[in-house]
Amino acid sequence: MALSTSTSSGNGGSHGAIVSKQTKAQVVESLADETGLPRSQVRSVLAALSELAKRHMMASGSGEFVVPDVGVKIRRVQRKARTARNPITGEPIAVPAKTAVKATVLKSLKDAVN
Numbered sequence: 001m002a003l004s005t006s007t008s009s010g011n012g013g014s015h016g017a018i019v020s021k022q023t024k025a026q027v028v029e030s031l032a033d034e035t036g037l038p039r040s041q042v043r044s045v046l047a048a049l050s051e052l053a054k055r056h057m058m059a060s061g062s063g064e065f066v067v068p069d070v071g072v073k074i075r076r077v078q079r080k081a082r083t084a085r086n087p088i089t090g091e092p093i094a095v096p097a098k099t100a101v102k103a104t105v106l107k108s109l110k111d112a113v114n
Helices: 024-035 039-057 107-113
Strands: 064-067 072-079 082-085 092-095 098-105
Touching: 024 039, 039 064, 039 072
Parallel strands: none
Antiparallel strands: 064 072, 072 098, 082 092
16 A cells, blocks of 8 residues: 655654545554554554543543653543524524543644644
């Protein structure tokens, strides 16, 4: 499976930028090629990582999960109740308080972009 890449200098990595979006199957294939692991094991690792993040986000969980070496932090946040407006009628609408998940890009990934 060939990936579209362009060679770019300046990001310090040994590989070029991937210029097109990848499907889950392509991500698994790329990780398998990089690590030498079978695709089934890569899929298992990704599933375990997903399950671990979900357990941190549960109501009784820590509420924060940093994806190691990726540069992303996932947090559980509380959204306050607020009043919004229907854009068509202008009528005020009560939006209840809720728990949401917020992803934050860490400095290491921001630096890789610039």
